[in-house]
Amino acid sequence: MDVRHLQLLRELAERGSVTAVAEATHRTVSAVSQQLRTAQRDAGMQLVEPDGRGVRLTEAGRLLAAGAVEVDTALATVQARWDAYRDDPGGPVSIVAFPSAATLLFPLVITAAEHAGIDLRVTDLDPAESEFAALTADFDIVIAHSLSSPRPAGTSELDVLELVGEPLDVAMAASHPLSERKSLRIEEVAEATWIGVPEGYPFDTVLTSIESHLGKPLRVAQRVRDNRLIESLVAASDRLAVLPRFTSRSNDDLALRPIVGVPALRHMSAIMRPDRARRRAVQTALVAIAEVSRALQA
Known part of the structure; x- marks a missing residue:
C-alpha cells in the first residue's frame, strides 16, 4: 500500500476536488487524475466516482483517506521523537490567526519561536467561523474563534486546544x-x-x-x-x-x-490536523501561544 496514494486520497477528502488538490500540491489536474487511477489499480477497486463535473470518494476511498490520517499521525509522532533525540527544533511552523488575535499573539510568539530556533511563518485572515477548519489543510496552526463552543464548527476530526474565553x-x-x-x-x-x-x-x-x-x-x-x-x-x-x-x-x-x-x-482556540499537531516545532509554538493566552486571561 503506497503511503503517497493514501495521502492523495486524504487531500481529496479534505479539499473536495481534484482541482483544489492540484493547486495545493503544485501539480497539474491531469497528474492528480493519473495518480488517482494508479491508486485505484493498486487497490483493485474503485476509490473515486463521478460527481457532477468532478469526482468524489467512494466508501472504499473514504476508508483509505481516514487511514491516511492515522498513518500521517504515526509518522509525525516518530519524527517528533527523532527531532527531540537529535535536538532538532523540528522545522518551520505556519500559523494563521484572525486579525485581533494576531495582534496580541504574534509579537510574543515570534520572539519565543526565534529563541527556540523555529522558523515561524505567520499570516492573518478574517474568515467566517465555518471556514476556519478548512485552513488547517494549508497551515500548521489555525487560531480560530467561536461563540458556541471551544471547538469551532467543522473541527470534529481535528485537534483543538482551547486558549482563552x-x-x-x-x-x-x-x-x-x-x-x-x-x-x-x-x-x-x-x-x-x-x-x-x-x-x-x-x-x-x-x-x-x-x-x-x-x-x-x-x-x-x-x-x-x-x-x-x-x-x-x-x-x-x-x-x-x-x-x-x-x-x-x-x-x-x-x-x-x-x-x-x-x-x-x-472561545479562542488553536486547531490543527492531528499529524501536524504532533510535530515538535508545532508543540513548541503551542506552548508559547498558551503562555500568552494565560497571561491575557489573567
Missing part, C-alpha cells in the same frame, strides 16, 4: 450616555443604531440574540469586518457595536460595557 462587550463612544453604566441590559440598547459585522461572523450572534429577546430587528447601519475600523466608527458617533474585551484597542475615546441577558463570550 474572551467576553464580548458593547462598545460606544466614551461620551455616550450609556458609558456611565457599569453594565447594560437588553432593553437599554433596543433603540440604538449599530455597526455590525457580516452575517455569519461570530459577533453577529450577539445581535441576533438581542433581536430574539426583543422580538424585533435592530437597526444595523453598517456591516464591516475590521475591528479597528469598527472602533473608529463607534468612537466618532453615537452608534454601538460588539467588540472583544481583551483585543480591542484601549483609549480615551472608546468605552466597553458588558451586556447581560445574552451569550456574549467568544
Whole structure:
C-alpha cells in the first residue's frame, strides 16, 4: 500500500476536488487524475466516482483517506521523537490567526519561536467561523474563534486546544450616555443604531440574540469586518457595536460595557490536523501561544 496514494486520497477528502488538490500540491489536474487511477489499480477497486463535473470518494476511498490520517499521525509522532533525540527544533511552523488575535499573539510568539530556533511563518485572515477548519489543510496552526463552543464548527476530526474565553462587550463612544453604566441590559440598547459585522461572523450572534429577546430587528447601519475600523466608527458617533474585551484597542475615546441577558463570550482556540499537531516545532509554538493566552486571561 503506497503511503503517497493514501495521502492523495486524504487531500481529496479534505479539499473536495481534484482541482483544489492540484493547486495545493503544485501539480497539474491531469497528474492528480493519473495518480488517482494508479491508486485505484493498486487497490483493485474503485476509490473515486463521478460527481457532477468532478469526482468524489467512494466508501472504499473514504476508508483509505481516514487511514491516511492515522498513518500521517504515526509518522509525525516518530519524527517528533527523532527531532527531540537529535535536538532538532523540528522545522518551520505556519500559523494563521484572525486579525485581533494576531495582534496580541504574534509579537510574543515570534520572539519565543526565534529563541527556540523555529522558523515561524505567520499570516492573518478574517474568515467566517465555518471556514476556519478548512485552513488547517494549508497551515500548521489555525487560531480560530467561536461563540458556541471551544471547538469551532467543522473541527470534529481535528485537534483543538482551547486558549482563552474572551467576553464580548458593547462598545460606544466614551461620551455616550450609556458609558456611565457599569453594565447594560437588553432593553437599554433596543433603540440604538449599530455597526455590525457580516452575517455569519461570530459577533453577529450577539445581535441576533438581542433581536430574539426583543422580538424585533435592530437597526444595523453598517456591516464591516475590521475591528479597528469598527472602533473608529463607534468612537466618532453615537452608534454601538460588539467588540472583544481583551483585543480591542484601549483609549480615551472608546468605552466597553458588558451586556447581560445574552451569550456574549467568544472561545479562542488553536486547531490543527492531528499529524501536524504532533510535530515538535508545532508543540513548541503551542506552548508559547498558551503562555500568552494565560497571561491575557489573567
